[in-house]
Amino acid sequence: MKNFSSISDIEDINAWIDEAKSLKSNPYLHKNLGNNRTIGLFFFNSSLRTRLSTQKAALNLGMNTMVMNVSGDAWGIEFEDGTIMNGTTAEHIKEAAAVVSQYCDIIAVRAFPTLTDKVKDESEYVLKAFMKYATVPVVNMESATGHPLQGFTDAMTISENSQSKKPKVVLSWAPHVKSLPHAVANSFVQAMQKMDVEFIMTHPKGYELNPQIVGDTPVVYNQEEAFEKADFVYVKNWSSYKDYGKVLNTDPKWMITQNKLGNAKFMHCLPVRRNLIVEDAVLDSENSLVIQQANNRTFAAQLVLKKLLENA
Numbered sequence: 001m002k003n004f005s006s007i008s009d010i011e012d013i014n015a016w017i018d019e020a021k022s023l024k025s026n027p028y029l030h031k032n033l034g035n036n037r038t039i040g041l042f043f044f045n046s047s048l049r050t051r052l053s054t055q056k057a058a059l060n061l062g063m064n065t066m067v068m069n070v071s072g073d074a075w076g077i078e079f080e081d082g083t084i085m086n087g088t089t090a091e092h093i094k095e096a097a098a099v100v101s102q103y104c105d106i107i108a109v110r111a112f113p114t115l116t117d118k119v120k121d122e123s124e125y126v127l128k129a130f131m132k133y134a135t136v137p138v139v140n141m142e143s144a145t146g147h148p149l150q151g152f153t154d155a156m157t158i159s160e161n162s163q164s165k166k167p168k169v170v171l172s173w174a175p176h177v178k179s180l181p182h183a184v185a186n187s188f189v190q191a192m193q194k195m196d197v198e199f200i201m202t203h204p205k206g207y208e209l210n211p212q213i214v215g216d217t218p219v220v221y222n223q224e225e226a227f228e229k230a231d232f233v234y235v236k237n238w239s240s241y242k243d244y245g246k247v248l249n250t251d252p253k254w255m256i257t258q259n260k261l262g263n264a265k266f267m268h269c270l271p272v273r274r275n276l277i278v279e280d281a282v283l284d285s286e287n288s289l290v291i292q293q294a295n296n297r298t299f300a301a302q303l304v305l306k307k308l309l310e311n312a
């Protein structure tokens with residue numbers, strides 16, 4: 001693995017889950033692996049969990065960490081090739097990525113989509129430009145179309161909490177006031193497709209994700225029916241893919257309630273808006289796995305960094 005950009009970089013998800021679990025039980029076993037190595041974390045967008053858990057993962061491996069909020073703090077970066085740079089951008093990604101590679105042994109990048117230009121977002125031009133012009137490995141910390149560190153964490157958390165051999169996992173859309181990306185949902189779908197689970201999705205009509213990602217995963221448009229006998233309900237809002245970036249529905253009937261959930265475990269990547277996406281009673285119950293998910297982000301990242309360091 002040269003870079004970690006998507007769930008498809010995970011060759012054997014069960015082996016990865018076993019290894020991440022063993023890092024969780026012995027986090028400092030490889031505390032010298034990253035000695036004298038530096039990771040740089042570059043954020044074009046806000047973060048709490050990814051920013052801290054990826055640093056924590058690096059520190060557990062003995063690495064040094066540098067973090068930068070690119071938007072605002074760095075010079076505006078130009079991603080277009082051959083452009084006359086007489087606008088707001090001050091340096092090209094060709095120089096920026098090459099320069100950062102002088103200081104870092106691994107580069108991690110967060111860059112959300114525009115949600116207005118589908119072609120541009122799907123080109124993953126920010127992540128791909130870093131991968132093209134950096135001379136060190138690049139880690140995706142949530143790009144326009146994927147959040148593989150989250151998807152892998154979620155697979156690990158489901159494995160830790162599974163009571164049956166083949167649990168039923170449901171990905172449910174829930175309402176939100178803002179237009180949100182597809183990245184978390186996409187990576188969750190891709191992770192579940194690699195797992196031995198019964199996986200279905202539920203969302204209102206018009207919220208179909210990219211059909212190339214959904215593949216033959218069943219979609220049940222009736223949320224109540226989808227939740228029947230569910231072991232895990234993974235909840236996320238996303239904006240329309242077809243009517244790109246639009247909020248088509250804010251129907252509070254799609255909010256997750258204790259009553260709908262029954263005994264199923266509740267999962268969400270966080271941050272989550274209480275009583276809009278999910279009612280308090282669910283988040284405050286024993287069936288909520290959200291804090292365990294956030295904790296597992298460290299070990300998911302630690303495994304990825306360990307593999308990249310070992311590969312260097």
Ligand SMILES: NCCC[C@H](NC(=O)CCC(=O)O)C(=O)O
Pocket residue numbers: 142178180181182183184237269270271273
């Ligand atoms: N990294 C986890 C999710 C990040 C982002 N959520 C958000 O933007 C929520 C913002 C809000 O609730 O205002 C998303 O959906 O991809």
Ligand SMILES: NC(=O)OP(=O)(O)O
Pocket residue numbers: 046047048049050051142150269270271
């Ligand atoms: N789940 C997640 O990626 O959280 P942050 O956006 O806070 O990093």
